[in-house]
Amino acid sequence: MLELRDITAGYEPGRPVLRDVSLTVGDGEAVGLLGPSGCGKSTLARVAALLHRPTAGTVLLDGEPAHGWRHRAPRGQRTAVGVVFQQPRQSADPRLTLHDVIAEPLRATGRRAEAPARVAGLAATTGLTDDLLTRRPHQVSDGQLQRACLARALALRPRLLICDEMTAMLDASTTAALVGVLEAYRAETGAAVLAVSHDPVLLNRWCDRVVRWDDITRGTTASDRPHPL
């Protein structure tokens, strides 16, 4: 489903935050990527989601190499991947109701007519009530907003889901609920999952296979990393 070959990426010229990283996620497979804060795993997740252009290396989705990133990515590739970020507050438009947050991908791809039925279905799956759907992000809790962000990621029925620390801000019960929703979607559709986290207990419980950051990277030097504390 997803193949990352020798990816090097960073934000400033000459200062890569990750070097020569390779990772494969098979069809229908849930892979956990485990690494400490600041190791570059979120950057890798952004590369895999076609949100950040690597300086070197190849990203293959279903064997097809990616050439465009962000808005330049072809729609077929862009909509095949759903992303859930760590901070729901920073990834939802504060002006939209939760209903519109979830419907946004449908609207953006010209499928607005499907929105009412699809949003209702997703809200039921993720446990959001009709009352919550009419509210804006500042009127709901982090856990409720993250439920909406997961529903948004599922709206276009992606074949790959990338979860970057999806549950780091959440309590135990909401964590278990969201992972349960994702796993039900995976069982139903055969989608693949790349779950990035620093929590080995969570990843071992959730994923088919857990890879450690140090095992997939060559050449990252200690000086590239932030203070170990």
Place this chain on the structure above:
Amino acid sequence: MKPAKPLLTVDGMSVRFRMPGGRYVAAVSDVSLTLHPGECLVLVGESGCGKSVLASALLGLLPGNAETAGRALLAGDAPLDLLTASERTLARTVRGRRIGLVPQSPAAHLTPVRTVRSHLRETVRALTGVRGTALDPAVEAAAARAAFPTDHLDRHPHQLSGGLAQRAATALALVGDAPLLLADEPTTGLDRDLVERTADELRRHVDAGHALLMITHDLAAAARIADRVAVMYAGRVVETADAGPFFGTPGPRHPYARRLLDALPERAFTPIPGMPPELGALPEGCAFAPRCDRAEAACTRTVPALSAGVACHHPLEEVQPRAGAA
């Protein structure tokens, strides 16, 4: 070997917010807690259950539309009810001096345009009165107490990792040598190694004689540090217990506390059905009843009182094997 006299006694404390249209939101209802020197009490619960409001109330930092009831007595040379003390008393003698706050998201708590040294200098000067040439050694000693590396003192907050920002904030909280430390979600967003290290460092300050009230939804951190646990749900304390039996056997007695622990990935990894109620629209009777598999008719009529450490009409009494327990 607890000293007989508690440092903090919260007795029947309630906080409610007056909303437009004459509505009230009951954020904290009838909470009673005690905390002794050298003891760590961890208050756990899902987000939105009123934990942080309780902490703000103890520091006198509630917004203007809040109304409080009950008492929160802080023992010491000058015993004080924190809920009725004047802003002047709180500002001059309590915050930083008798209660130190270890904040949530330390990086956001620090002023972005000032170095850690500058933060510490101001705090040391204000709280201890040290001036002149004695100031720099005092600043370095304050940093050392929280294990903040001296060679990072001249950095700005954005140049610090999450763990070092946490230590900087802890160093600031410890400057006034306050007997009571209040930590509000000190581990949110840190990775697990850092959570453990932060918990261990806070524990060290407890063992040095401070009393610590830690507020968190992170059960792993709570299990690592707590002497006693109080579980909060919808503004009420529904269970208080010693940490050992609570996290080990026989386990929690309140159905909510038990389901919360069972949601952990190292246990059953099963969510509690439904979501916590809105504090402005609490159901009649026990607030957990709509999500509880042990609820009966009585549960939806009367709020159970906290007795023998649990507020439930049908608490779990006997040891039950837990599916998937690690």
